[in-house]
Amino acid sequence: MNKIAEIFTSLDYGPAPESPDLALAWLAAHENRFGHFIDGKWTKPGKTFASENPATGKKLADVTDGTAEDVDAAVKAARAAFPKWSALSGYERGKYLYAIARLIQKHSRLFAVLETMDNGKPIRESRDVDIPLVARHFYHHAGWAQHRDREFPDHVPYGVCGQIIPWNFPLLMLAWKIAPALAAGNTVVLKPAEFTSLTALLFAEICEKAHLPRGVVNIVTGEGDTGAAITGHPDIDKIAFTGSTEVGKIIRKATAGTGKGLSLELGGKSPYIVFDDADIDSAIEGLVDAIWFNQGQVCCAGSRLLVQESIEDRFLEKLKKRMSTLRVGDPLDKAVDIGALVAPVQVARVTDLVKKGVAEGGQLYEPDIDIPGGGCFLKPTLISHVSPANTVASEEIFGPVLVEMSFRTPEEAVALANNTRYGLAATIWTENVNLALDIAPKLKAGVVWINSTNNFDAAVGFGGYKESGFGREGGKEGMASYLKPKWEKELKPFKATAAATASSRPRNPLEDSTPPGVDQTAKMYIGGKQARPDSGYSRPVHGPSGALVGEVGDGNRKDIRNAVEAARAALGWATTSAHNRAQILYFLAENLEYRAEEFAARIKAQTGEDGAAEVAASVERLFAFAGWADKYDGAVHNPPQRMVATAMVEALGAMAILAPPSRPLLGSIALVAPALAMGNTVVLVPSEKSPLSMTDFYQVLETSDVPAGVLNIVTGESRVLAKTLAEHDGIDAIWFAGDAETSKMVEAASAGNVKQTWTSRGLYYDLADKLKFEGDYFLRRATQVKNVWIPYGA
Numbered sequence: 008m009n010k011i012a013e014i015f016t017s018l019d020y021g022p023a024p025e026s027p028d029l030a031l032a033w034l035a036a037h038e039n040r041f042g043h044f045i046d047g048k049w050t051k052p053g054k055t056f057a058s059e060n061p062a063t064g065k066k067l068a069d070v071t072d073g074t075a076e077d078v079d080a081a082v083k084a085a086r087a088a089f090p091k092w093s094a095l096s097g098y099e100r101g102k103y104l105y106a107i108a109r110l111i112q113k114h115s116r117l118f119a120v121l122e123t124m125d126n127g128k129p130i131r132e133s134r135d136v137d138i139p140l141v142a143r144h145f146y147h148h149a150g151w152a153q154h155r156d157r158e159f160p161d162h163v164p165y166g167v168c169g170q171i172i173p174w175n176f177p178l179l180m181l182a183w184k185i186a187p188a189l190a191a192g193n194t195v196v197l198k199p200a201e202f203t204s205l206t207a208l209l210f211a212e213i214c215e216k217a218h219l220p221r222g223v224v225n226i227v228t229g230e231g232d233t234g235a236a237i238t239g240h241p242d243i244d245k246i247a248f249t250g251s252t253e254v255g256k257i258i259r260k261a262t263a264g265t266g267k268g269l270s271l272e273l274g275g276k277s278p279y280i281v282f283d284d285a286d287i288d289s290a291i292e293g294l295v296d297a298i299w300f301n302q303g304q305v306c307c308a309g310s311r312l313l314v315q316e317s318i319e320d321r322f323l324e325k326l327k328k329r330m331s332t333l334r335v336g337d338p339l340d341k342a343v344d345i346g347a348l349v350a351p352v353q354v355a356r357v358t359d360l361v362k363k364g365v366a367e368g369g370q371l372y373e374p375d376i377d378i379p380g381g382g383c384f385l386k387p388t389l390i391s392h393v394s395p396a397n398t399v400a401s402e403e404i405f406g407p408v409l410v411e412m413s414f415r416t417p418e419e420a421v422a423l424a425n426n427t428r429y430g431l432a433a434t435i436w437t438e439n440v441n442l443a444l445d446i447a448p449k450l451k452a453g454v455v456w457i458n459s460t461n462n463f464d465a466a467v468g469f470g471g472y473k474e475s476g477f478g479r480e481g482g483k484e485g486m487a488s489y490l491k492p493k494w495e496k497e498l499k500p501f502k503a504t505a506a507a508t509a510s511s512r513p514r515n516p517l518e519d520s521t522p523p524g525v526d527q528t529a530k531m532y533i534g535g536k537q538a539r540p541d542s543g544y545s546r547p548v549h550g551p552s553g554a555l556v557g558e559v560g561d562g563n564r565k566d567i568r569n570a571v572e573a574a575r576a577a578l579g580w581a582t583t584s585a586h587n588r589a590q591i592l593y594f595l596a597e598n599l600e601y602r603a604e605e606f607a608a609r610i611k612a613q614t615g616e617d618g619a620a621e622v623a624a625s626v627e628r629l630f631a632f633a634g635w636a637d638k639y640d641g642a643v644h645n646p647p648q649r650m651v652a653t654a655m656v657e658a659l660g661a662m663a664i665l666a667p668p669s670r671p672l673l674g675s676i677a678l679v680a681p682a683l684a685m686g687n688t689v690v691l692v693p694s695e696k697s698p699l700s701m702t703d704f705y706q707v708l709e710t711s712d713v714p715a716g717v718l719n720i721v722t723g724e725s726r727v728l729a730k731t732l733a734e735h736d737g738i739d740a741i742w743f744a745g746d747a748e749t750s751k752m753v754e755a756a757s758a759g760n761v762k763q764t765w766t767s768r769g770l771y772y773d774l775a776d777k778l779k780f781e782g783d784y785f786l787r788r789a790t791q792v793k794n795v796w797i798p799y800g801a
């Protein structure tokens with residue numbers, strides 16, 4: 008080999024350190040001790056804990072462990088600041104956000120260095136990814152502040168938002184929370200993670216410099232207990248949380264029944280799918296970014312590699328070669344790929360999981376590269392040929408560990424990809440655009456990247472399906488999650504009707520039996536067929552004067568199980584064309600209208616009210632949502648990268664709907680129609696007191712081409728069936744219209760698989776109100792947005 012060629016192969020990197028001096032000077036200016044930032048002022052440090060540099064183990068500063076009193080003081084400051092802040096014009100609020108964005112850009116290097124020292128991530132990432140995205144977020148939301156009223160008419164901010172964030176993207180997660188909250192007109196109390204509070208404290212100084220009115224942003228540092236004090240505080244109107252699924256479930260339970268808004272960004276185990284026609288070298292570069300970016304401590308990390316079997320050996324060989332060129336080292340070195348994990352406890356957790364994965368049959372590969380001694384460093388790791396049953400195939404590792412398995416067909420790839428309780432992100436590599444766009448909608452994930460990975464932008468919503476949480480950050484959906492309809496605060500309590508008393512009264516099964524002759528007890532409707540109740544018992548239905556007007560089956564856990572199975576078997580409804588769904592809803596409306604008189608008489612018999620008007624309103628509502636089926640759709644975003652991101656509006660899956668006691672027909676139709684229009688399948692529990700209108704509805708369903716299992720109807724005691732449905736893992740979302748106590752129970756029980764919920768909390772929602780309920784109010788709650796990123800350019 009001649010000399011130049013030799014130099015190319017033997018050339019090593021020299022050190023390229025970024026200076027920590029200015030960040031250290033900033034810490035020193037605070038005497039390396041911090042209190043909280045409350046009401047525009049710094050509190051005296053209280054009981055503190057140390058914030059350490061995970062690359063060196065050296066202490067950077069002492070940070071105050073926030074008490075419940077600290078949280079209370081911050082909430083009071085935010086509450087006091089809210090009226091003035093929310094009354095500012097959007098333009099005025101936007102200018103503050105713009106000023107913050109400019110200041111972040113101005114001090115971006117200081118932020119990047121401090122972030123790297125506090126968290127351990129390579130400076131290359133904090134400098135080129137985290138901080139620019141933070142600034143972008145504030146710029147983007149400066150615009151939303153100004154356009155809020157035009158784009159979200161008749162909406163108001165929640166009030167005081169409690170925001171809790173994790174340690175993996177400390178400043179970026181802060182920006183994702185604070186920027187939309189302020190743009191919408193809320194004030195905030197934010198708690199950074201205990202390991203990484205420092206950039207949040209520097210951000211507080213930026214707020215001072217931007218002359219943000221005091222109390223609009225409050226930063227309270229602390230541990231889990233401080234977070235719990237925020238979620239439990241009675242004067243907080245909305246909680247936004249990013250962190251583990253485990254803590255997300257605790258927060259879901261803690262906020263149940265409080266009426267607080269809630270968005271949860273939780274964990275993931277995202278698939279990275281490589282088809283045999285992929286550009287392998289690009290796919291490997293993408294993979295490096297997917298799993299070794301931020302040491303793999305990324306909620307959406309492409310941590311499950313799925314490779315098509317025909318290229319598996321070649322792909323793994325190339326991957327191993329690439330892994331051996333990765334540089335692990337001082338995060339402040341600009342030529343380092345992998346820095347330090349956040350803390351020793353994280354190193355121990357990851358190491359244990361790797362051992363487990365290998366013990367359960369995975370093949371371990373670690374490249375023969377140097378890593379610094381001391382500090383929280385780990386080598387990039389591959390565990391290949393794992394079985395789906397291996398712990399590491401399903402548990403989130405949250406470290407630099409890639410897990411690999413192979414597949415043969417696209418169908419198998421989709422099945423493996425979706426074989427997880429999570430649903431945050433997914434990546435697809437193929438040169439076949441038809442294949443990519445066929446697979447993307449089939450993946451149960453909130454974000455799908457095609458021939459690329461880890462793309463983020465303020466204009467594009469980010470968030471999960473399934474146990475990865477609900478709500479979106481970024482984009483219009485992200486803004487929407489910090490606003491609520493103006494009329495919500497005027498809702499009045501629902502007056503208790505005879506419904507509640509009827510259900511709690513012990514019944515003599517023979518007391519109300521129908522007159523001699525053929526039994527006409529209405530059956531359940533499950534999987535397109537009428538079904539007898541499993542219990543063999545029936546429930547009487549009384550008219551307003553107390554006279555018996557009919558009987559229905561008394562549904563139980565097994566009826567629900569059957570109905571959920573039928574609803575899941577019919578999930579293909581989501582993939583029938585929106586036009587087709589619209590046609591079926593129109594047909595339902597038409598067939599209901601044919602029988603208007605009969606339905607009106609039945610309503611009158613059950614409630615004594617004007618049945619004709621209710622039937623007419625129900626027909627109109629079916630028409631309205633038939634009309635929406637092919638119109639409530641997504642957007643194409645144009646992020647700064649050379650990509651488009653298509654925001655697809657997708658169904659939630661199998662929904663449980665428990666209709667209100669009043670309006671036996673419209674009460675059910677008003678909730679079921681938007682759910683069906685958007686492609687959900689439904690298990691409906693109609694009004695407990697007056698269920699006969701919906702049992703009559705079977706016949707309309709049967710004559711309207713509604714596929715079997717799309718709408719299943721189980722009659723019975725609403726509270727009991729609500730519990731079974733809320734706890735059922737086969738149900739993806741639950742809506743309950745009824746009393747406050749059951750609403751609370753439904754929300755708490757929904758934590759099991761992190762269902763999306765809507766409950767009426769004992770308030771009266773006048774579902775006949777077309778202006779409020781014939782449009783996006785329920786459509787938005789019946790759908791979730793998936794963003795599919797597609798690169799362009801050769």
Ligand code: NDP
Binds near residue numbers: 171202234251274475
């Ligand atoms: P945790 O859920 O443990 O912590 C997240 C935040 O919640 C921290 O500020 C934490 O405080 C706080 N917290 C802990 N317990 C409670 C409680 N009972 N009530 C209220 N707040 C509480 O997650 P980690 O910080 O360990 O972060 C890692 C996890 O976060 C991973 O599982 C990852 O998947 C997920 N994550 C998800 C993201 C997403 O966008 N979906 C993004 C980033 C991370 P403290 O840490 O101070 O104790």
